[in-house]
Amino acid sequence: MSVALQLGIIVGYLLLALAVGLVAYRMTDRTSSGEMLGDRFGSKRLRGLIAGISLLYLFPYVMLQQVGAGTALQSLTEGAIPYAAGAGLITAFMILYVVVAGMRGIAWTDTLQGAFMLVTTWVATIWVLSAVGGPGAATEAVASTAATADFLSLGSDYYTPQWMLSTAITIGFGVAMFPQVNQRFFAAGSKTVLKRSFALWPILCVLLFVPSFMLGAWAAGLEVAVPEGENVLPAVLAAYTPTWFAALVIAGAMAAMMSSSDSMLLSGSSYFTRDLYRPFVDRSISERREDFLARSGVVIFASTAFVASLVTPGTLFELGDAAFSGFAQLALPVLVALYWRRTTRTGITAGILLSQAFYLGNLFLEPIVAALEFMTIVPILGELIPLLIGLLTLVLRGTYMGWTAGIVGMGVGLLVTVAVSLVTTPAADERRAIYFERLGAD
Amino acid sequence: MRRLQLLGWTAVGTVLCALAVPWFLWGDSTVVAGLPLWLWWHVGWMGLASVVFWLFAQRAWGIGIEPGREGDSSDANGSETSGLEHGDRSSRPATGGDRP
Numbered sequence: 001m002s003v004a005l006q007l008g009i010i011v012g013y014l015l016l017a018l019a020v021g022l023v024a025y026r027m028t029d030r031t032s033s034g035e036m037l038g039d040r041f042g043s044k045r046l047r048g049l050i051a052g053i054s055l056l057y058l059f060p061y062v063m064l065q066q067v068g069a070g071t072a073l074q075s076l077t078e079g080a081i082p083y084a085a086g087a088g089l090i091t092a093f094m095i096l097y098v099v100v101a102g103m104r105g106i107a108w109t110d111t112l113q114g115a116f117m118l119v120t121t122w123v124a125t126i127w128v129l130s131a132v133g134g135p136g137a138a139t140e141a142v143a144s145t146a147a148t149a150d151f152l153s154l155g156s157d158y159y160t161p162q163w164m165l166s167t168a169i170t171i172g173f174g175v176a177m178f179p180q181v182n183q184r185f186f187a188a189g190s191k192t193v194l195k196r197s198f199a200l201w202p203i204l205c206v207l208l209f210v211p212s213f214m215l216g217a218w219a220a221g222l223e224v225a226v227p228e229g230e231n232v233l234p235a236v237l238a239a240y241t242p243t244w245f246a247a248l249v250i251a252g253a254m255a256a257m258m259s260s261s262d263s264m265l266l267s268g269s270s271y272f273t274r275d276l277y278r279p280f281v282d283r284s285i286s287e288r289r290e291d292f293l294a295r296s297g298v299v300i301f302a303s304t305a306f307v308a309s310l311v312t313p314g315t316l317f318e319l320g321d322a323a324f325s326g327f328a329q330l331a332l333p334v335l336v337a338l339y340w341r342r343t344t345r346t347g348i349t350a351g352i353l354l355s356q357a358f359y360l361g362n363l364f365l366e367p368i369v370a371a372l373e374f375m376t377i378v379p380i381l382g383e384l385i386p387l388l389i390g391l392l393t394l395v396l397r398g399t400y401m402g403w404t405a406g407i408v409g410m411g412v413g414l415l416v417t418v419a420v421s422l423v424t425t426p427a428a429d430e431r432r433a434i435y436f437e438r439l440g441a442d
Numbered sequence: 443m444r445r446l447q448l449l450g451w452t453a454v455g456t457v458l459c460a461l462a463v464p465w466f467l468w469g470d471s472t473v474v475a476g477l478p479l480w481l482w483w484h485v486g487w488m489g490l491a492s493v494v495f496w497l498f499a500q501r502a503w504g505i506g507i508e509p510g511r512e513g514d515s516s517d518a519n520g521s522e523t524s525g526l527e528h529g530d531r532s533s534r535p536a537t538g539g540d541r542p
Contacts, residue, residue: 135476143473153471154464154480164463195503199496202488210485214477 032179032267033334034275040337041345042429044279049349050330051275053356054179055301057326058268061178062305064319065257066090068231070309071316076234076250084310090254090261091306097262098269098298110263113255118208120252124237124245125211131240132222135214142221151217162402167321170406173331174324179267180260231316265302269294322363325406329355332414336421341432343417346424351417355409361396362405368392448505451498458491 034054038047066087073086081089132138142148150156155164175181212233219226219236226235233253237246273294278285285293333351337343361368372389376382400408426432464483472479 139473139476139478143471150471152473152478153469154467154478155469161465161468168463191503195499198499199492202491202495206485206488210481214481 032183032271032275033177033330034271037334037337037348038275040431041348042427042431043345043349046345046349046352047275048280049352051271053330053352054177054271054327055268057323058179058264059301059305059308060319060326061264061323062094062261062302063309063314064316064323065094065261066306066309067314067319068257068316069254072231072234072250072253075231076238076246087306087309090258091302093258094261094265095299095302097258098265099295110259113252113259117252117256118204120249121208121211124233124241124249125215127245128215128218128236128240132218138218138221142217145221145223148217148220151220160402163404166402166404166407170321170325170328170404170410172328173410174326174328174406177327177330177334178264179271180263183267183270265298268301269297272297321406325404325409326356326359328406329359329409329413332410333417336414336417340418340421342421344421344424344426345430346427347417347419347421350420351413351415354416355413358396358412359405359409361392362398362409365392365396365398444505447502451502451505454494454498458487458494462487462491 032051032054034047034050037050038044069090070083070085070087073081073089074083129135129138132141139152142151155161215236216232219232219239222236222239224232224236224239226232234246234250237249273285273290277293278290330352333348333355336351337348369389369392372385372392376385396405398405462484464480464487467480467483470478470480474482
């Protein structure tokens, strides 16, 4: 079950390495994809649009970390630390990290947290396996239980090839558009470092994901009871390892969660100040004030996400999927703009807007329909509502022959960007040369 | 020459993406040494991917990404067209790998 999901993620990372490689070099000297495209198309609004969309999807991603930490701590302590307290704790830490440490601190903590997570995952796997008699025995247990026998085969009725490809591709392209990944790659400075990370990426993915998802699959075969809506890892650790060790692993996982969310919050805050506040509200803002604004932005953003994760936890996967696919909608219009001279401002703006509308419409179909039904009380307009609802539910169907809305939306973005660019002419202040003649530096 | 090289790397990238999932083992639950066979394939394939990425980084870094990598900036016209052409093709490994 989780096996297929994990596989999807790993394929995604392979695609990611390719996608990031393609994007990274064209973006030198700029700190965000919004800034890069804003420069190229001479458009403040386009820059703001991309920053706004990025902040929108950062929100469920930060929630993902909070929900994850809340449920993990709750099940590890068997309810002594309630969900809300766990989620609150990680929120407090995220804020503390960003507000106190800033970018330099984050680069160091990221490395340490990542290494800690990798080591604890492997020790946990070896520990559990030695307790149950090795991987052969653990796999045997999965295969011999009727309910889990098909966990070992590749794919299932639910995890179809379409589903797996959709997941892999949206994750791959989504991650490439994640603000902190974007910014980290541009900041990599040294080509040697970038090349080395590129080559090591697939190996690190395997080292991290294979043991963690096999632990999940083995746990199912060993009949470790996982309470509804909770994580499997704390349960399997509680069953086979001492409490202090389980606590250490959970700490490792939380550290890793924090390491991604603190960088996200930091990138998010720079998107907010540089791409939204400065161009639209106050161009002459002082550095000190901008810094203050960025930090308060982080506090507000993280706290709001915390409140949201208390009210609508959703499942972890749904939240993550929403964030990955949402960012993935940006990838193809951006790639087209980077590689195709004929891309116009109208083209890329239409591509981004329509694919976002399509994807968000799919995500929020129910509330949209409910809102429309409410509108039927309005005279005249009310008569058109059933037609509108019929049309919406016809277009927005969640999955399309097994393919997810995320991947279909990517296709919409690509088609619209290309088609609209072909029928429009570039605006006078566009700087088409910027990626093609290397004259772009201000 | 550069064009040929680009086509070659495009093909390699496409195959690398397309076979990251062993489609020919679909529905197969053969277990080898305690892990499903398809998982072994995947582990091995990622190892291969790492080697290919390393080779690419050593020999062809920047192909289709940095226009005029070998030329200098005075050759603005030439690098402009090559950048466009390479760009068109180099976006393929990513999208091409999507639907094998």
